[in-house]
Amino acid sequence: MTATTRRDPRGIHIGLIGFGILAYLTLIGLPGRFGEAAPFVMAIVTAVIVALALRGEAQRHPPATVMRQALIAGAVCGALTAALVGIFAALLGNGVRVQPVLDKITPPNVAAWYGAPVLAVARGQLGAFDFLRPFLVVLLGGVAGGALAIALHRAASRTRDERAPAWTRWAVIALPFVLLLAVVVLGQPAVTIGGANKGTIRLLLAMLAIAAGLFAMRAANPGREQSAVAIALLAGLAALPFMLDQFQNAVMGIVFIFVMMGLGLNIVVGYAGLLDLGYVAFFAIGAYAYAFLSAPFSSPWFSQQLAAWGLPTDQPLLSFWQAIPVVMILAAIGGILLGTPVLRLRGDYLAIVTLGFGEIIRLFMLNLADLTNGPRGLLNLAPPTLFGYNLGNPRDIFILALLGTAVIAFVAFRLERSRIGRAWVAIREDEDAAQAMGVDLVRIKLMAFAIGATFAGVAGQLYAARQVNIFPDNFSLFVSIDALALIIVGGMGSIPGVVLGAITLKGLPEVLRGVDEYRIVLFAALLVVMMIVRPEGLLPSERRRMELHGEAEAAPEQAS
Amino acid sequence: MRERGWVRALQSRIVSQSLVVASDVQRRAQTMRWVARAIALLIVVAVVARAVAVSLTEGYPLTFWASQLVNGLVLGGVYALVALGYTLVYGILLMINFAHGEVMMIGGVAGFFALQLAQALGWMSGPAGLVALALLAVMGVGMIGAMLTGVTLERIAYRPLRNAPRLVPLISAIGASLFLQYSVLLIFGVSPLVYQRPALISGGFRIGPVFIPYTGLIIFLTSLALMGALFVIVQRTRLGRAMRAVAADRDAAALMGVDVNQIITFTFLLGSALAGAAGVMLGFHNSVIKFNSGFIPGLKAFTAAVMGGIGNIPGAMVGALVLGIAESIGPSALGIPAEYKDIIAFVLLVLVLIFRPQGLLGEALAEKKV
Incomplete structure (x- = not known):
């Protein structure tokens, strides 16, 4: 050279x-x-x-x-x-x-x-x-x-040799709160910024605040300092829906629905290392299950059956809250049913077969017109209610998505550190070694599929309630790809990574108007570039970083 | 002394215990295998019974089945060309080139431009010999376009990741697949590129009552010829021998003086050339090429490659023909709507992977490959 x-x-x-x-x-x-x-x-x-x-x-x-x-x-x-x-x-x-x-x-x-x-x-x-x-x-x-x-x-x-001074750490911790403050200040009608669109900038600031919050959590020292920062951040997050307007809340709602789904996929792909490209199937099962339960009248076959049983068909069978356990169980069954045939497959084969499952589910949704009403979709789903209040508006959907995210993130956090979580990591690293150590592969893999599916099912239910009308096109392969892309960009196996990934991939395109046409190309290029430059993601889990960098050390020797 | 005796006792207990466990595991695996075979047999019997029942009740004429069979063979020919690309790459890199279907599609797009040019020059309405030459040239351009795409793809998206964990190149391949699809959508727009067949190859002929379109015949024969050429290259030439060496053991081949990078590039070239030819022929057969024309055929071809035994060249051809026939005869034979024909391929894939993971012609693969 x-x-x-x-x-x-x-x-x-x-x-x-x-x-x-x-x-x-x-x-x-x-x-x-x-x-x-x-x-x-x-x-x-x-x-x-x-x-x-x-x-x-x-x-x-x-x-x-x-x-x-x-x-x-x-x-x-x-x-x-x-x-x-x-x-x-x-x-x-x-x-x-x-x-x-x-x-x-x-x-x-x-x-x-x-x-x-x-x-x-x-x-x-x-x-x-x-x-x-x-x-x-x-x-x-x-x-x-x-x-x-x-x-x-x-x-x-x-x-190169200078270490960051101590105050930068405090700056990182303070940043999310400064950004939130900016959101509030810009929300005052009196404040204007030239001719720029204030709403878009506030939305961007809100997303940046959440992203900064994730980094602030990393920067804080573990222990009391971290808990204090966490509580302050959670308070800020809880206040966020009340600071934003309808459109902004709607965007944030969809971002956090994808966070819920991403957390589920994170269990399957990030923890257990089972690359599932048909994950949208469970999202769709959740959404359609809720649709059948809350709008039985729009499914010809289902309403006929109900009528044959003498049940009323013109009103929801179950409320949003009652439907949650049913949806969870149905999605888990779906996860086990689709997971069982692929138990023996690894890596690439699993990816293709699950991709096939995703397509099969979509074909069924399109063609089983008696049950799903085909491309005309299921209409007029009931919004969630609480003590007679309608929670169907964007702000309340955002709050529900935040609550769902909190519950799911907590469960995922605890699972990761449980016996099951360790077994997942073990089969991800080396299936044979894990089996030799006494990990019951069948049970552990099915657990991953079932739990991942449950999370996606609940996300799908919330999505269906938000959309009011759902169509097979809402559940295309791209939902799977989006979910996969967001956990990869954020960092596989990392819970904060999922949030960051969802904000980057679902949130930012909403802010950058006119990019929509280029969204998929951008994602796709990002996937390739990420894999080459930083396969562990933006906010990786410690373990993942070590895994990927252990191997990457040896690679550049050959590449150059 | 006492301690040592205690340790030895424990050791012997562990050894005997693990022997018991090992034989137990073996016995369980044996029974599982028999159960799997029994289930597979049941499925086959059920499918055959259903097919017989349907064909008796529906009473389609024999010509119907014959023309479906012709469709299946044509489809199988196209799948075979694409499936070979998957198999070649998998044999050498142990990775699924997820974007291979898109390589085929881009071959079709490149062929479209060559066809436009040939039409503008008036070659397509000339004497039969000129038209035939022009058609060959169109296919050549399609192959070159696909080859460029395939090699660039390997260079950018796969080569830097050769030593990464297996999920990493797969995800990169998914990204590349989407990137190629949607770039084509952005560049050429939503409306499909229309292939106009010259008079020479439109229409067809009849064998008895069965209608055979010329494009179908050409596709089938060209596929056979290209597969023969591939077979000769892989089995009879120096490069082919180097390819087989790299597939068998990359490090050992490198030690023997094989330039591994060059061989991998050559493999992508070969696979992409076949895919490009398939893309052009698909364009003539279906009359259109658009951004997602490669996606589903790509998945089907992958299915075919797996069915035949991935990494196995004759296997890919057999798998592709079986899949093509199953897909065109399946819906009517099983009495299910034609919309579900895509499901047949995926169900076949799952069944093969469960009951015969080494494929129809495959040797028993090492665990790492499955």
């Missing part, structure tokens, strides 16, 4: 990779999203790519070499990008309709690259200099990236 600096193949290489990424972003229509800011954003993207790619070079080579490579990377990347965008602009300017094939290559998207008016592109009125602009933008980004790489290297070598 040292001898190759003369001809700088690394700069060209980085330029090609950068071009690949920029071309991809253009094809999925990202520049158009940013409008006038697009050149700036694209320059930043280039800078980040180049800085990441040259991070290692900055350690080994003098700044001049790094800058030269950055310049070459920027030039290669810029020339190719400008050529690609130029071709699109020329096509559009000559009235060729690209869109039937390349969906996002529209005049606004291409014009964003030039910082030019849309009509200029559509009518082919771009000047010669305009065609150079993407090149200059990317070139500047590349050079900035080189400078950034050097700066990062300098900063890293300066702070």
